[in-house]
Amino acid sequence: MNSDLKPDVSVIGLGYIGLPTAAIIARAGCKVLGVDVSQKVVDTINRGEVHIEEVDLDGLVRGVVSDGLLSASTETGPADIFVIAVPTPFNKDHTPDISFVLAAGEAIAAVLKQGDVVILESTSPVGTTEQLRDLIADLRPDLKCPGLTRETPDIAIAYCPERVLPGKTLEELTNNDRSIGGISPRCARKALAFYKLFVRAECVTTDARSAEMTKLVENAYRDVNIAFANELSIVADRMGLDVWEVIRLANRHPRVNILQPGPGVGGHCIAVDPWFIVHGAPEETPLIRTARGVNDGKIRHVIRKAEELVEAHPDARVACLGLAFKANIDDFRESPARLIAATLARRFGSRVQVVEPYAAQLPIEFSNTGATLIDIDTALEDCDILIVLVDHDIFRVVPLAERGRKFVYDTRGIWPDQRTPAPVTLQQLGTPEAKRDAA
16 A cells, blocks of 8 residues: 555556546545556556547546556556456347456456455446456455455455446546445445545445446436337337427426437447346346337337438438437447448448548448548538437537538437428439528
């Protein structure tokens, strides 16, 4: 432990959660070693730079690296506190993959010493923290592990998931309540003492399994509610209604708060975590499973509608607006926008262009499609069809004068003044008069 009595910390995984977490902990005065399998990520951080987009993260990382409080490595070293923030994806059959968590556990086990605390933050199926404990116990029989000994354990193991909104990660890491679940109450207390170093909000202790389930429930709740909005949008399409107008009016009821529909659900949380609950209790989760089906089905619905629009105008040039899973971030994980745009590019080739202000190049699935990455101004000038897939601010501010003569499919409802295609023909778009009027 360093001289000011603050613990030395190792954060395993330096992605969208791990790096901001490491930087926040370093800002609190702890010496932090960030560990990642990517040498490129490690080198970037050690230069005081960042490899992900997040508000104010670049300045914070630059500062704590300059102060010698944060460094990065591909090798796990000794520490007092170990925080695991690695991915937990699912397999093709929707079963959870905790291999990254267990690999992190193996690396930590090799350097553990008496008195250390291991905290899992990765969203995980119920029981994963106990599996991590069992792995460490197998690899380090010299250490007494919590829940497996009648004596005072040598180490503490706990689970504490994050609750953050991309774009507000630094703020919410410190200002959102935390549920801290220990393998034992003693483990929870030790983890609590650590989180109080940098979390201003309330930290509530519980058992590990309850904390694991809490994180899954939070995201499944969101998924179910989004599914209702997305199903409404499909019904509204069938009936020729403006779903956003219907929701706006329905939400005037004092006990109704319907969310906004979109092209599907993306990200590494809401689109993934409900399957962990389904996997743990397949016969008891028909609603959660159905919600997942509705939200995945909305992606297919959008693809069909977009294809119909493009097919109806065979000479039109198409701009897909956005690839990220939500607005104003560079995170494309499980993004419905990315899947929709790539599907259209594979079918319609070079007629399809993509506007994504948070990407320097198109993802690999666009290779050999003929699609190119353009900016919004080029799209407004050159493309006849605009398909809004992400509600980036830069898209929201495009005035009607610049898009009023385009064919628009707005899956996000960002242009309320243009919720149906403008009453012009493709032939009119090509006339000098139309171009002059549009300008």
